[in-house]
Amino acid sequence: MATNMYDAAYALQKAITENPDFQALKASYATVQADPQAKVLFEQFRNVQLELQQKMMQGQQITEEDNAKAQQIVMQVQQNQKIAQLMQAEQRVNVLIGDLNKIVLKPLEDLYGSLA
Amino acid sequence: MATNMYDAAYALQKAITENPDFQALKASYATVQADPQAKVLFEQFRNVQLELQQKMMQGQQITEEDNAKAQQIVMQVQQNQKIAQLMQAEQRVNVLIGDLNKIVLKPLEDLYGSLA
Ligand SMILES: [Ca+2]
Ligand SMILES: [Ca+2]
Numbered sequence: 001m002a003t004n005m006y007d008a009a010y011a012l013q014k015a016i017t018e019n020p021d022f023q024a025l026k027a028s029y030a031t032v033q034a035d036p037q038a039k040v041l042f043e044q045f046r047n048v049q050l051e052l053q054q055k056m057m058q059g060q061q062i063t064e065e066d067n068a069k070a071q072q073i074v075m076q077v078q079q080n081q082k083i084a085q086l087m088q089a090e091q092r093v094n095v096l097i098g099d100l101n102k103i104v105l106k107p108l109e110d111l112y113g114s115l116a
Numbered sequence: 117m118a119t120n121m122y123d124a125a126y127a128l129q130k131a132i133t134e135n136p137d138f139q140a141l142k143a144s145y146a147t148v149q150a151d152p153q154a155k156v157l158f159e160q161f162r163n164v165q166l167e168l169q170q171k172m173m174q175g176q177q178i179t180e181e182d183n184a185k186a187q188q189i190v191m192q193v194q195q196n197q198k199i200a201q202l203m204q205a206e207q208r209v210n211v212l213i214g215d216l217n218k219i220v221l222k223p224l225e226d227l228y229g230s231l232a
Binding site for chain 1: 121122130175216224227
Protein backbone atom coordinates (compact mmCIF):
# COMPACT_ATOMS: atom_id res chain seq x y z
CA MET A 1 0.00 0.00 0.00
CA ALA A 2 2.79 2.40 0.90
CA THR A 3 4.35 1.72 -2.50
CA ASN A 4 1.14 2.60 -4.31
CA MET A 5 0.96 5.85 -2.36
CA TYR A 6 4.44 6.96 -3.40
CA ASP A 7 3.81 5.78 -6.97
CA ALA A 8 0.68 7.96 -7.00
CA ALA A 9 2.67 10.92 -5.63
CA TYR A 10 5.33 10.57 -8.35
CA ALA A 11 2.62 10.23 -11.02
CA LEU A 12 1.11 13.51 -9.76
CA GLN A 13 4.55 15.16 -9.78
CA LYS A 14 5.02 14.13 -13.41
CA ALA A 15 1.52 15.33 -14.35
CA ILE A 16 2.28 18.76 -12.83
CA THR A 17 5.50 19.14 -14.85
CA GLU A 18 3.52 18.30 -18.01
CA ASN A 19 0.59 20.60 -17.15
CA PRO A 20 0.15 23.54 -19.60
CA ASP A 21 -0.28 26.09 -16.78
CA PHE A 22 2.91 24.92 -15.12
CA GLN A 23 4.78 25.00 -18.42
CA ALA A 24 3.48 28.55 -19.03
CA LEU A 25 4.78 29.55 -15.57
CA LYS A 26 8.20 28.14 -16.40
CA ALA A 27 8.27 30.02 -19.70
CA SER A 28 7.16 33.28 -18.04
CA TYR A 29 9.94 32.96 -15.48
CA ALA A 30 12.51 32.38 -18.18
CA THR A 31 11.24 35.47 -20.04
CA VAL A 32 11.58 37.67 -16.94
CA GLN A 33 15.01 36.19 -16.13
CA ALA A 34 16.23 36.98 -19.65
CA ASP A 35 15.28 40.68 -19.32
CA PRO A 36 17.66 42.40 -16.84
CA GLN A 37 15.25 45.29 -16.21
CA ALA A 38 12.27 43.01 -15.52
CA LYS A 39 14.44 40.68 -13.45
CA VAL A 40 15.63 43.42 -11.09
CA LEU A 41 12.15 44.94 -10.80
CA PHE A 42 10.63 41.56 -9.97
CA GLU A 43 13.29 40.90 -7.32
CA GLN A 44 12.61 44.30 -5.75
CA PHE A 45 8.88 43.54 -5.72
CA ARG A 46 9.48 40.16 -4.05
CA ASN A 47 11.74 41.75 -1.41
CA VAL A 48 9.17 44.43 -0.57
CA GLN A 49 6.45 41.75 -0.27
CA LEU A 50 8.68 39.67 2.00
CA GLU A 51 9.58 42.65 4.22
CA LEU A 52 5.91 43.56 4.71
CA GLN A 53 5.00 39.93 5.46
CA GLN A 54 7.77 39.62 8.05
CA LYS A 55 6.76 42.90 9.71
CA MET A 56 3.14 41.75 9.94
CA MET A 57 4.13 38.32 11.26
CA GLN A 58 6.28 39.95 13.93
CA GLY A 59 3.41 42.29 14.88
CA GLN A 60 5.34 45.39 13.77
CA GLN A 61 3.60 48.53 12.57
CA ILE A 62 3.42 49.02 8.78
CA THR A 63 4.50 52.66 8.32
CA GLU A 64 3.34 55.18 5.70
CA GLU A 65 6.83 54.91 4.22
CA ASP A 66 6.42 51.14 3.88
CA ASN A 67 3.08 51.62 2.11
CA ALA A 68 4.42 54.31 -0.22
CA LYS A 69 7.40 52.11 -1.12
CA ALA A 70 5.12 49.13 -1.79
CA GLN A 71 2.70 51.16 -3.90
CA GLN A 72 5.49 52.58 -6.01
CA ILE A 73 6.94 49.17 -6.81
CA VAL A 74 3.46 47.70 -7.49
CA MET A 75 2.82 50.51 -10.02
CA GLN A 76 6.10 49.79 -11.79
CA VAL A 77 5.42 46.07 -11.77
CA GLN A 78 1.95 46.52 -13.23
CA GLN A 79 3.38 48.44 -16.13
CA ASN A 80 5.83 45.66 -16.98
CA GLN A 81 4.13 43.24 -19.38
CA LYS A 82 6.54 40.37 -18.73
CA ILE A 83 6.08 40.54 -14.96
CA ALA A 84 2.30 40.90 -15.32
CA GLN A 85 2.27 37.69 -17.38
CA LEU A 86 4.47 35.93 -14.82
CA MET A 87 2.15 36.94 -11.99
CA GLN A 88 -0.91 35.73 -13.89
CA ALA A 89 0.85 32.44 -14.57
CA GLU A 90 1.73 32.14 -10.85
CA GLN A 91 -1.87 32.84 -9.94
CA ARG A 92 -3.12 30.04 -12.21
CA VAL A 93 -0.59 27.54 -10.83
CA ASN A 94 -1.46 28.57 -7.25
CA VAL A 95 -5.14 27.84 -7.94
CA LEU A 96 -4.19 24.50 -9.49
CA ILE A 97 -1.96 23.52 -6.54
CA GLY A 98 -4.75 24.59 -4.17
CA ASP A 99 -7.22 22.32 -6.01
CA LEU A 100 -4.78 19.40 -5.92
CA ASN A 101 -4.12 19.97 -2.21
CA LYS A 102 -7.84 19.90 -1.45
CA ILE A 103 -8.20 16.57 -3.29
CA VAL A 104 -5.11 14.94 -1.80
CA LEU A 105 -5.69 16.12 1.78
CA LYS A 106 -9.44 15.40 1.84
CA PRO A 107 -9.00 12.25 3.98
CA LEU A 108 -7.40 14.40 6.71
CA GLU A 109 -9.98 17.15 6.35
CA ASP A 110 -12.78 14.59 6.70
CA LEU A 111 -11.13 13.12 9.78
CA TYR A 112 -10.61 16.45 11.58
CA GLY A 113 -13.94 17.84 10.34
CA SER A 114 -15.86 14.91 11.80
CA LEU A 115 -14.53 15.83 15.24
CA ALA A 116 -15.40 19.54 15.17
CA MET B 117 -3.14 16.30 -19.51
CA ALA B 118 -5.26 18.15 -16.94
CA THR B 119 -7.40 15.02 -16.66
CA ASN B 120 -4.37 12.86 -15.93
CA MET B 121 -3.32 15.35 -13.25
CA TYR B 122 -6.65 15.18 -11.41
CA ASP B 123 -6.77 11.40 -11.88
CA ALA B 124 -3.35 11.22 -10.25
CA ALA B 125 -4.53 13.46 -7.39
CA TYR B 126 -7.59 11.27 -6.73
CA ALA B 127 -5.42 8.13 -6.90
CA LEU B 128 -3.16 9.67 -4.23
CA GLN B 129 -6.19 10.59 -2.12
CA LYS B 130 -7.39 6.98 -2.27
CA ALA B 131 -3.90 5.66 -1.42
CA ILE B 132 -3.78 7.91 1.67
CA THR B 133 -7.14 6.63 2.96
CA GLU B 134 -5.84 3.07 2.54
CA ASN B 135 -2.46 3.77 4.15
CA PRO B 136 -1.86 1.87 7.44
CA ASP B 137 -0.54 4.99 9.22
CA PHE B 138 -3.62 6.98 8.22
CA GLN B 139 -5.91 4.15 9.29
CA ALA B 140 -4.09 3.99 12.65
CA LEU B 141 -4.64 7.75 13.06
CA LYS B 142 -8.36 7.32 12.39
CA ALA B 143 -8.59 4.51 14.93
CA SER B 144 -6.66 6.52 17.55
CA TYR B 145 -9.02 9.46 17.09
CA ALA B 146 -12.05 7.20 17.52
CA THR B 147 -10.52 5.76 20.71
CA VAL B 148 -9.98 9.24 22.20
CA GLN B 149 -13.45 10.36 21.12
CA ALA B 150 -15.04 7.36 22.84
CA ASP B 151 -13.39 8.22 26.18
CA PRO B 152 -14.98 11.38 27.66
CA GLN B 153 -12.01 12.10 29.95
CA ALA B 154 -9.44 11.76 27.15
CA LYS B 155 -11.65 13.73 24.77
CA VAL B 156 -11.93 16.76 27.09
CA LEU B 157 -8.23 16.67 27.95
CA PHE B 158 -7.26 16.52 24.29
CA GLU B 159 -9.55 19.46 23.48
CA GLN B 160 -8.02 21.50 26.31
CA PHE B 161 -4.55 20.68 25.01
CA ARG B 162 -5.49 21.76 21.47
CA ASN B 163 -6.98 25.02 22.76
CA VAL B 164 -3.86 25.87 24.76
CA GLN B 165 -1.67 25.13 21.70
CA LEU B 166 -3.88 27.34 19.54
CA GLU B 167 -3.84 30.22 22.04
CA LEU B 168 -0.04 30.16 22.25
CA GLN B 169 0.26 30.02 18.45
CA GLN B 170 -2.07 32.98 18.01
CA LYS B 171 -0.20 35.01 20.62
CA MET B 172 3.10 34.32 18.90
CA MET B 173 1.71 35.16 15.47
CA GLN B 174 0.34 38.44 16.79
CA GLY B 175 3.71 39.23 18.37
CA GLN B 176 2.27 39.14 21.90
CA GLN B 177 4.38 38.23 24.91
CA ILE B 178 4.06 34.65 26.20
CA THR B 179 3.65 35.10 29.97
CA GLU B 180 4.85 32.83 32.79
CA GLU B 181 1.19 32.02 33.44
CA ASP B 182 0.79 30.88 29.80
CA ASN B 183 3.84 28.65 30.14
CA ALA B 184 2.70 27.18 33.45
CA LYS B 185 -0.76 26.44 32.00
CA ALA B 186 0.78 24.80 28.93
CA GLN B 187 3.20 22.71 30.98
CA GLN B 188 0.43 21.48 33.27
CA ILE B 189 -1.75 20.33 30.37
CA VAL B 190 1.23 18.72 28.58
CA MET B 191 1.98 16.72 31.73
CA GLN B 192 -1.60 15.49 31.94
CA VAL B 193 -1.66 14.66 28.23
CA GLN B 194 1.59 12.70 28.46
CA GLN B 195 0.10 10.54 31.19
CA ASN B 196 -2.92 9.64 29.06
CA GLN B 197 -2.07 6.56 27.00
CA LYS B 198 -4.86 7.09 24.45
CA ILE B 199 -3.80 10.67 23.72
CA ALA B 200 -0.13 9.68 23.60
CA GLN B 201 -1.00 7.08 20.94
CA LEU B 202 -3.05 9.63 19.00
CA MET B 203 -0.19 12.12 19.03
CA GLN B 204 2.26 9.49 17.83
CA ALA B 205 -0.16 8.55 15.04
CA GLU B 206 -0.50 12.24 14.07
CA GLN B 207 3.27 12.57 14.03
CA ARG B 208 3.62 9.63 11.63
CA VAL B 209 0.92 10.97 9.30
CA ASN B 210 2.50 14.44 9.40
CA VAL B 211 5.83 12.96 8.29
CA LEU B 212 4.05 11.00 5.55
CA ILE B 213 2.16 14.09 4.29
CA GLY B 214 5.41 16.06 4.40
CA ASP B 215 7.13 13.42 2.24
CA LEU B 216 4.24 13.39 -0.24
CA ASN B 217 4.26 17.20 -0.40
CA LYS B 218 7.96 17.23 -1.18
CA ILE B 219 7.43 14.77 -4.04
CA VAL B 220 4.35 16.47 -5.49
CA LEU B 221 5.66 20.04 -5.21
CA LYS B 222 9.18 19.27 -6.49
CA PRO B 223 8.49 20.84 -9.91
CA LEU B 224 7.74 24.17 -8.18
CA GLU B 225 10.71 23.86 -5.84
CA ASP B 226 13.00 23.22 -8.81
CA LEU B 227 11.58 26.22 -10.63
CA TYR B 228 11.95 28.68 -7.74
CA GLY B 229 15.24 27.12 -6.62
CA SER B 230 16.81 27.65 -10.02
CA LEU B 231 16.20 31.39 -9.65
CA ALA B 232 17.71 31.81 -6.17
CA1 LIG C 1 12.03 45.52 -20.11
CA1 LIG D 1 -9.38 7.83 30.47
